[in-house]
Amino acid sequence: MVGTAFGSLALVGDAVHNLGDVAGLGLGWGAEGLATRPPTERFTYGFGRTTQLAALANGVLIAMASAVVIVEGIQRLFQPEPVVSGPVAWAAAAGIAVNLFSARLFGHGHHHDLNRRAAVAHLLSDALVSVAVLVSALLVGLTGWLWLDALTGIGVGLAIALTAVQLMRDALRVMLDAVPPHIQILQVRELLQSLPGVVDVHHVHIWCPSTTQVALTAHLRRNSDPAKDLALLHRAKAALREVGVDHATLQLEPADSELDPI
Numbered sequence: 001m002v003g004t005a006f007g008s009l010a011l012v013g014d015a016v017h018n019l020g021d022v023a024g025l026g027l028g029w030g031a032e033g034l035a036t037r038p039p040t041e042r043f044t045y046g047f048g049r050t051t052q053l054a055a056l057a058n059g060v061l062i063a064m065a066s067a068v069v070i071v072e073g074i075q076r077l078f079q080p081e082p083v084v085s086g087p088v089a090w091a092a093a094a095g096i097a098v099n100l101f102s103a104r105l106f107g108h109g110h111h112h113d114l115n116r117r118a119a120v121a122h123l124l125s126d127a128l129v130s131v132a133v134l135v136s137a138l139l140v141g142l143t144g145w146l147w148l149d150a151l152t153g154i155g156v157g158l159a160i161a162l163t164a165v166q167l168m169r170d171a172l173r174v175m176l177d178a179v180p181p182h183i184q185i186l187q188v189r190e191l192l193q194s195l196p197g198v199v200d201v202h203h204v205h206i207w208c209p210s211t212t213q214v215a216l217t218a219h220l221r222r223n224s225d226p227a228k229d230l231a232l233l234h235r236a237k238a239a240l241r242e243v244g245v246d247h248a249t250l251q252l253e254p255a256d257s258e259l260d261p262i
């Protein structure tokens with residue numbers, strides 16, 4: 001490792017961040033493979049939750065790595081070690097190029113996929129961290145201030161920790177069946193309420209069975225002819241797909257029925 005060979009904690013931190021991304025990509029791709037497996041009689045919802053577990057595990061690993069880098073940085077503030085700035089700067093520049101190229105390979109289809117969004121965010125943050133390492137190496141070479149590398153290493157560790165916290169927070173929200181951030185539940189209620197014949201919408205639940213799917217269940221009270229129920233269901237599901245709901249289960253009830261407590 002270049003950072004270890006030439007004494008740069010900042011570059012070591014950058015490498016740790018990159019290793020976290022590699023681990024995250026491996027976990028994410030493995031989980032996506034499991035998520036494509038069909039449901040079974042025991043796992044009737046399939047294996048979509050494995051993508052959420054992978055995101056959470058990745059966040060934990062990154063948080064542990066950040067703690068190591070921060071502690072080492074604090075120690076080096078009091079006991080600086082020599083840094084060979086030239087190779088460190090070149091390695092940081094290479095890291096910038098690799099991370100930006102890798103982020104571009106993911107394209108633009110990652111916004112509603114937690115694993116892909118996390119991977120792209122990590123790659124872009126890695127590029128910014130590499131910029132900080134590059135600037136630090138150049139300044140150390142010009143000024144001889146070895147504490148700059150330790151301070152940059154601590155900053156890198158804090159950046160890694162922030163990424164980990166955000167990733168774990170998002171993963172936990174999904175695992176606790178929170179409404180996805182790109183779905184507005186009030187908009188969904190109003191959309192269903194506006195359908196012909198619908199007089200009330202209740203028991204609306206929206207969650208993510210996996211990092212790429214959005215599911216909904218709801219009860220609709222309607223005063224239309226029951227013979228039109230099939231058309232109402234088709235119209236409702238088509239409208240829900242337009243706002244990002246992939247799978248909807250709707251229960252139709254008579255307009256004069258009492259609300260159940262479920």
